[in-house]
Amino acid sequence: MGHILIQDLTKTYLRRGGVAWQFNSEADPVADDELLVLNHIDLEVYDGELVCVLGPSGCGKTTMVRIIAGFERSTSGNVIIDGNEVTGPSSDNIFVFQHNGLLPWLTVEENVRLGLRHMKDRREQAERVSEYIDIVNLSGFEHQYPHQLSGGMQRRAELARALVVNPEVLFMDEPFAGLDFLTRLKMREEIINMHEYFKKTVIFITHDIDEALVMADRVVVFTDRPATIQLDLALGFPHPRDFMREPDLEALRRDVYVGLGVHYAL
Amino acid sequence: MDFDRMRNYLLPCLLFLALGAAWEILAVFSGWSPAVFPGPRLAAKAAWELIANGTLLKHSVASLFRVTVGFYLAVIFALPLGMILGWWKTGQISANALIQFLRPISPLAWIPLAMLWFGIGDKPAIFLIFLSSFFPLLVSTITAVNHINSLYFQVAANFNFTRIEILSKIIFPAILPSILPALRISLGIAWLVVVAAEMIAVKSGLGYLILDSRNALRMDYVMDAMIAIGLIGICLDRVISQLNKIKSVSWGSV
Ligand SMILES: Nc1ncnc2c1ncn2[C@@H]1O[C@H](COP(=O)(O)OP(=O)(O)OP(=O)(O)O)[C@@H](O)[C@H]1O
Ligand SMILES: [Mg+2]
Numbered sequence: 001m002g003h004i005l006i007q008d009l010t011k012t013y014l015r016r017g018g019v020a021w022q023f024n025s026e027a028d029p030v031a032d033d034e035l036l037v038l039n040h041i042d043l044e045v046y047d048g049e050l051v052c053v054l055g056p057s058g059c060g061k062t063t064m065v066r067i068i069a070g071f072e073r074s075t076s077g078n079v080i081i082d083g084n085e086v087t088g089p090s091s092d093n094i095f096v097f098q099h100n101g102l103l104p105w106l107t108v109e110e111n112v113r114l115g116l117r118h119m120k121d122r123r124e125q126a127e128r129v130s131e132y133i134d135i136v137n138l139s140g141f142e143h144q145y146p147h148q149l150s151g152g153m154q155r156r157a158e159l160a161r162a163l164v165v166n167p168e169v170l171f172m173d174e175p176f177a178g179l180d181f182l183t184r185l186k187m188r189e190e191i192i193n194m195h196e197y198f199k200k201t202v203i204f205i206t207h208d209i210d211e212a213l214v215m216a217d218r219v220v221v222f223t224d225r226p227a228t229i230q231l232d233l234a235l236g237f238p239h240p241r242d243f244m245r246e247p248d249l250e251a252l253r254r255d256v257y258v259g260l261g262v263h264y265a266l
Numbered sequence: 267m268d269f270d271r272m273r274n275y276l277l278p279c280l281l282f283l284a285l286g287a288a289w290e291i292l293a294v295f296s297g298w299s300p301a302v303f304p305g306p307r308l309a310a311k312a313a314w315e316l317i318a319n320g321t322l323l324k325h326s327v328a329s330l331f332r333v334t335v336g337f338y339l340a341v342i343f344a345l346p347l348g349m350i351l352g353w354w355k356t357g358q359i360s361a362n363a364l365i366q367f368l369r370p371i372s373p374l375a376w377i378p379l380a381m382l383w384f385g386i387g388d389k390p391a392i393f394l395i396f397l398s399s400f401f402p403l404l405v406s407t408i409t410a411v412n413h414i415n416s417l418y419f420q421v422a423a424n425f426n427f428t429r430i431e432i433l434s435k436i437i438f439p440a441i442l443p444s445i446l447p448a449l450r451i452s453l454g455i456a457w458l459v460v461v462a463a464e465m466i467a468v469k470s471g472l473g474y475l476i477l478d479s480r481n482a483l484r485m486d487y488v489m490d491a492m493i494a495i496g497l498i499g500i501c502l503d504r505v506i507s508q509l510n511k512i513k514s515v516s517w518g519s520v
Contacts, residue, residue, distance in 0.1 A: 071420055089423040089424045090424075091425050093424075099417065103439075104517040105515070105517055106439075115425050145513070145516075146517070147517050
């Protein structure tokens with residue numbers, strides 16, 4: 001299970017740091033201070049889909065996933081996961097953060113164990129923790145603290161922490177931000193493999209168009225703020241994907257670049 | 267001897283020797299009478315008397331006892347209260363004015379009231395030490411909680427942490443690196459205050475020893491007590507600095 005239904009989602013922020021008690025009765029203070037970020041978004045994500053979300057910086061991608069994950073309230077509209085309306089964060093939907101979300105005072109092992117801390121059987125718990133640490137290739141680093149790991153290793157540890165609780169949905173907000181090119185390619189591959197293996201619903205935000213096209217079952221492109229859905233494409237191409245060998249994918253890539261206002265990148 | 271050992275031990279010792287030499291030179295050439303300004307040799311002789319008859323040990327233990335109890339009490343009350351106030355915005359905003367009102371009142375200003383309430387003995391001194399460390403610790407704890415990266419609270423929410431878990435597994439470990447310096451500073455303040463408190467409210471401790479020796483015109487004893495205060499201060503600082511070496515705390519220093 002991991003079906004997400006987003007209905008008519010709208011989000012506005014107060015512009016001046018939420019100062020709502022100003023005494024300017026002359027002008028209409030509300031309309032001036034509001035920043036419309038998400039504009040009536042409708043989206044349905046099917047169980048097991050890997051959806052990549054693209055869009056200009058500041059258009060509201062993070063805002064949208066934060067609302068879906070229950071970290072933030074929508075202004076109007078609702079989000080329904082597996083038939084239940086989202087009212088707050090839950091360990092059924094794990095968020096992998098844009099910046100490092102490992103708890104720095106816990107070792108890799110302790111971080112990964114967070115989601116399993118209620119497990120009665122300590123031995124089974126330890127086995128699962130080490131199994132997932134192994135999946136992300138961090139065996140031998142269980143007892144290191146996050147600051148002793150490289151950026152890529154930290155991301156992988158966070159991934160293990162998210163996967164070990166067997167969540168219905170995984171949210172990843174630019175999880176590769178700040179990684180070098182090669183690590184990025186490797187992590188990409190790992191996520192694809194992981195997704196083929198676990199078949200979890202993944203919502204993956206990225207700025208990298210090629211990354212989205214290589215990874216996703218489906219690509220959703222947002223317009224600039226106020227964000228609406230500009231493009232929503234299912235990609236039926238098999239993995240591993242190669243732009244050279246898939247002329248259709250190459251054509252699509254051009255379309256997306258142009259759609260995002262970049263004409264000369266190719 | 268390698269450079270680190272020299273820098274950590276030899277050079278500090280040389281500085282102490284230089285201070286001792288300056289003291290000796292001043293005592294010999296200033297022309298003050300030894301009764302007013304005893305030199306190091308007189309002070310050492312007096313120190314031997316104080317050590318031999320147990321006076322110095324007795325007073326040091328008395329002072330240390332008060333500092334320990336008062337400081338522990340302050341930690342026990344200020345840390346949990348600060349963690350809760352730092353986390354619970356309404357409480358923090360409500361309490362802030364009161365804290366800022368009480369904080370600048372010097373612990374020494376409380377001496378008359380403390381003596382009236384607790385009489386003579388350990389209790390008023392402990393109360394004063396408690397006051398002197400409580401407010402700095404409370405304020406630094408609140409500030410530390412306010413500066414916790416909000417991401418960690420989101421991680422906690424994502425993994426369904428309870429309130430108790432947020433306090434014990436997020437807030438407490440997150441503030442530890444910034445609380446340790448605060449503990450160090452407030453222990454220093456407590457040690458400053460105990461001497462002052464003992465000059466007024468009690469009949470034992472290093473502060474009392476200084477006052478009593480002055481009344482007896484024994485400046486050599488006064489200086490010995492001052493040296494003891496400084497040495498114990500170094501030791502206390504050393505002890506509390508060891509906390510920084512705990513592994514789960516060291517992330518704060520990177
Ligand atoms: N807490 C907030 N209060 C007010 N405005 C906010 C807040 N968070 C985000 N915004 C605004 O909402 C808009 C969308 O922000 P968001 O973080 O969702 O963008 P994004 O698409 O994730 O951008 P990026 O790709 O750069 O991460 C931004 O213009 C930002 O100014
Ligand atoms: Mg973002």
